[in-house]
Amino acid sequence: MLIPAGDGLPSASQAAAANQGLDEVLGSLPETEVPSAALLDQLRGADPAEAIATLQTDDPAGFDLLCTVVAGAYFLNPEVRKAIGYPGQQAVPIVPEEPPDYEQDGLLASVIARGPIYRPTPMSS
């Protein structure tokens, strides 16, 4: 219900977010295991759409936890990461010898040409 399939992406259930992914999330966030289990017990057997809507209204913190766990598991799936083009927070070294692009194309020229925009310290100071 939270993450359906579409636009080339699997649903959360197709991505096994409820199984292996959930275990991975709980491995990273063990403190969420007990409240997550209580939340799932609370939702079990209810109409999913109705239960989620009620949770969102009546228990925003519980809803946030559910979303974090489900989406967290979903985005840990390598197939999902590939599908959304997200490789993680990559190391991209800054190349210091490269001339800054704003010097190459004059991007800053108009800012400089405009001159100072600050109010100077009053002379009486």
Add this chain to the structure above:
Amino acid sequence: MVDVLIVGAGASGAVAAARLAQAGFSVVCLEQGDWPDYTRARAAFPDFELTSGRDWAWDPNVRGAAGDYPVDDSDSDITALMWNGVGGGTVVYAAHWQRNMPSDFRVRTLDGVADDWPLTYEDLEPFYVRVEKDWGVSGLAGDTAFPPGDGPPMPPVPLSKLGRAVARAHNRLGWHWWPGPNAIATRPYGRLHACLQRATCLWGCAEGAKATVDRTYWPVAVDRGVQLMTRARVKRLLMDPTGLVAGALYVDANGQDHELRAEITIVCANGIGTPRLLLLSADDRHPQGLANSSGLVGKRLMMHPFGTVVGLFDEDLDSWQGVWGQHIHSLEFYETDASRGFLRGAKWGLQPTGGPLSMTRSFPWGVENPIWGSDFPRKLRQRLGRSAMWGIIAEDLPDEANRVVLDPTRTDAFGIPAAKILYRLSDNSQQLVAFHQARARESLQAAGAYETVVAPFIRATGWHLLGTAMMGQDPARSVVDPWGRSHDVENLFIFDGSLWPTSSGMNPTATIAALALRNAEHLIEQRSSQRVAA
């Protein structure tokens, strides 16, 4: 007995400790928290977005670490954020390195409200230059929003695709922008490694590229002989019979009390911790708290209302990468224009928006703009990598009703009264933020955003804790003199952001650090005439 006791190992404490030790003072720093544990900085791991909010939480009430104390924020529009440990707020700051502008020091003279500072931009400028070299700052000299002069020692961070897009738009609009000044190393610099642009600055820099004082100043200070004691929480300052401060009573991690005697005491515990300690130090001779004959200790709390506007773009901007940090900044609307209906202004910093989990959060996207359900795949693709965000730091004017007091009921883990903050957003602040959000939307639209989102107001934005022990010339209207020395207790100093008479609309670390260096140098110069505890 040591020459100087410093309470707090954040930005101002680190700068003061390193400089005083260099001048030959014996220095002990008592820090209630620990050194940061960078094994928890997991930028390179798939679960980074899951664990970062837990391990690098900004709110002490959420974090509940050994160095923290409760802050009752139930009567505050903004919650106070801080890091209680070696490095202080620099451990989790975004490293936006902003000098104040000349007008920030002359608010009363120029705009007819609040107060002037007892110093000018020109007084502080040499200390900005020096501290930027020691700190490790990147940026580009010549910013037209500041007087000419020396700039930071390292070249600025790359503009990135999103920075270039917005810069071109500002050129068309005729609006100011400049490559972002950041306390982020763009090449190896001293103890800092070069940034790898993982956009994880706010959650513990795993690379050691963000200039945090636990990595820069403290190793230098310790090498110079400073004794830095962690898990040492000051319960109260001690007074001698002559009315001088004689050091501190502190409690260690095992709950054992100790006295540390010092000739001079400098409090650097942030805009909440500092007034809390002064109020905790009340005695028969100082029933309102130490250094509080003016009645201003704890008052005039300023926390910078924060605005955020996000733009969605067709093109791929790689917007989970880069620094975080600011790619560019704009001070186009910083100066007062009374025709806008409010006074003062704000600084904008252009930032990335994060990885996929960040795309699902109610901030900055808004609860009225949910991602869940049938729209999830489309909205995720719209947001991830294709969004840019202006962060708006709004000046809030001082108001004595906004204040820090001792909590009448709650205590910390050692039975010491907790802090309570009372803070309300003023009409001026609300108008100011609304104006800047509207202009920031125009900026992003001009840069090609097909949709913009004004983030909902959230309380958890009180990164900057300022003004609660104001400096000034008049002992009746200020807590300390222009050099951070208490008007009431002449060997007691305050060097942190509590000093600020007005908040500016800038990220404050640059000015906190420069002021700490200036004040430390003045203390050194006055050493021979300084009365000290015996």
